[in-house]
Amino acid sequence: MGARTGAEFLKGLKSPRSIWLGREKVTDVTEHPALAGAAHALAEVFDLQHREAATCLMPDPETGEPINVSHMIPRSRADLMRRHACLEKIAEFSVGLMGRTPDYMNVTYAGFAGRDDEWGAFGNEGGATNLVAYQKFLRRNDISLTHTIVQPTVDKALGDVPAAGNDVALHKVADTEHGIVVRGARILATLAPFADEIAVYPAAQLPPGADAYALSFCIPMSTPGLKFICRDSVSVAGNRHDHPLSSRFDEQDAFVIFDNVEVPRNRVFIDCNINVYNNVMRTGWYPNITQQTMIRAQTKLEFAWGVALRMAEAINSLQPPSLQQMGEIRTYADLTRAAIAAAEHEAHDYGNGCWFLDKPPITALKAILPVWMPRVGEIIRLLGSHNLLAAPTKAQMDDKELGPLIERYLRGAGDTNAAKRARIFRLAWDFAGSALASRNEQYERFYLGSIQRNYQWVQTLADRKRADRLVDRFLSEGTGP
Numbered sequence: 001m002g003a004r005t006g007a008e009f010l011k012g013l014k015s016p017r018s019i020w021l022g023r024e025k026v027t028d029v030t031e032h033p034a035l036a037g038a039a040h041a042l043a044e045v046f047d048l049q050h051r052e053a054a055t056c057l058m059p060d061p062e063t064g065e066p067i068n069v070s071h072m073i074p075r076s077r078a079d080l081m082r083r084h085a086c087l088e089k090i091a092e093f094s095v096g097l098m099g100r101t102p103d104y105m106n107v108t109y110a111g112f113a114g115r116d117d118e119w120g121a122f123g124n125e126g127g128a129t130n131l132v133a134y135q136k137f138l139r140r141n142d143i144s145l146t147h148t149i150v151q152p153t154v155d156k157a158l159g160d161v162p163a164a165g166n167d168v169a170l171h172k173v174a175d176t177e178h179g180i181v182v183r184g185a186r187i188l189a190t191l192a193p194f195a196d197e198i199a200v201y202p203a204a205q206l207p208p209g210a211d212a213y214a215l216s217f218c219i220p221m222s223t224p225g226l227k228f229i230c231r232d233s234v235s236v237a238g239n240r241h242d243h244p245l246s247s248r249f250d251e252q253d254a255f256v257i258f259d260n261v262e263v264p265r266n267r268v269f270i271d272c273n274i275n276v277y278n279n280v281m282r283t284g285w286y287p288n289i290t291q292q293t294m295i296r297a298q299t300k301l302e303f304a305w306g307v308a309l310r311m312a313e314a315i316n317s318l319q320p321p322s323l324q325q326m327g328e329i330r331t332y333a334d335l336t337r338a339a340i341a342a343a344e345h346e347a348h349d350y351g352n353g354c355w356f357l358d359k360p361p362i363t364a365l366k367a368i369l370p371v372w373m374p375r376v377g378e379i380i381r382l383l384g385s386h387n388l389l390a391a392p393t394k395a396q397m398d399d400k401e402l403g404p405l406i407e408r409y410l411r412g413a414g415d416t417n418a419a420k421r422a423r424i425f426r427l428a429w430d431f432a433g434s435a436l437a438s439r440n441e442q443y444e445r446f447y448l449g450s451i452q453r454n455y456q457w458v459q460t461l462a463d464r465k466r467a468d469r470l471v472d473r474f475l476s477e478g479t480g481p
């Protein structure tokens, strides 16, 4: 089949699935008022790959079918740069607001399949074979994949991961003729209503004895027993003029319940093998996936800077302190771009011929972006002040009675008429103040782990040799005669 069109993607979403939103069980996600906007936006992402085929498509290495470049297993720096261009195109579509467009999981599974040596360790050869076959299926059928990798929080004092006997976290309960049965819950499947399949793979390390929780597999969203509880929608059905972002970019997040779900044997990648589970994420996963996440973040930061500029121009506030505030956003955007470039420049073979980004720059970015992103939202709100809340709708501007008054009293500086001013400030509010903005801030704070955990990673991975040398000089001085 190869790369799908938007229409083919939407057709796939009509398969049965147990999506719960608000007070109802959704029958068709492509038509539900709270979901249709994002479903159709994602369809545009599928169409985009055909429109931008030179950047976004490549032949499948075995069949020659056109597949998205995000499925590529990178084998060199040149491969990574090619993937960069594709990921940037996709990120630009939602100006970085949709974090989990399907390229996120395409990149993840390309990385996993490339490291089949790690997945096949500790006697898990069968699981690794299944995984490599699955990645071929994923890329050749252009599957939209959601994922859930984190155990639900029940009692923080008990730690992050399940101890034996924990019946909340996802675990295996039985073997069957054709596979395994799993039961329990996981958080938080972003993109769930818009996915064809769901992936389960490792995150936090499991303690000894928690073998039943050491699972990895992929199954269709229609699998009996799978249930998805969506958070409240932040989508605003309506015209793109009034809600340019929240009318289409709410990618949704869902709590997942596996209510005695049978997973076919050929879809199981880890079956209670705690050694594999605790090792496969340690080396190449995040130096691989962060190319997608950081290009998305950089795109979003540059968009934010663009919005800030337009706001300042609309009311002629291109002077201090607005200048400093805009400069702060641009600083974050430039530092992010520089860190990605450094990590790509120093990219290397992580094993099995797979090339991923260099760790130190992206480890630092992963830690600091959850601080920068909320700050950028804050700056947009500071720059915009009351103007963000004095931006009429299209219907108000089109109204015979109101329109002329709005034109007179709500115009901006210079040649900024009321319509232009309203569009700029509505866009800025949708980015930094709307319900979508609030959800997106939560996403940026947590989607790659909390700030505290990320700083711990920086500290744990950092090379201390040079720091020791610099400090030792002073500790040893003056101790001699």
Ligand SMILES: Cc1cc2nc3c(=O)[nH]c(=O)nc-3n(C[C@H](O)[C@H](O)[C@H](O)COP(=O)(O)OP(=O)(O)OC[C@H]3O[C@@H](n4cnc5c(N)ncnc54)[C@H](O)[C@@H]3O)c2cc1C
Binding pocket: 100, 147, 148, 149, 150, 153, 156, 187, 188, 189, 190, 191, 253, 439, 442, 443, 444, 446, 447, 448, 449, 450, 451, 452, 453
């Ligand atoms: C919008 C959104 C979308 C997401 N999408 C997905 C998805 O698609 N797939 C998926 O699998 N997951 C997803 N997640 C989940 C995400 O991976 C987790 O939120 C993330 O790993 C952080 O884990 P946590 O929420 O348990 O928070 P924690 O890491 O537990 O942090 C929460 C708070 O706990 C405290 N804390 C931090 N470290 C510790 C510690 N060591 N001990 C005690 N307390 C601590 C801090 O106050 C911290 O702010 C999503 C999350 C959000 C918010």
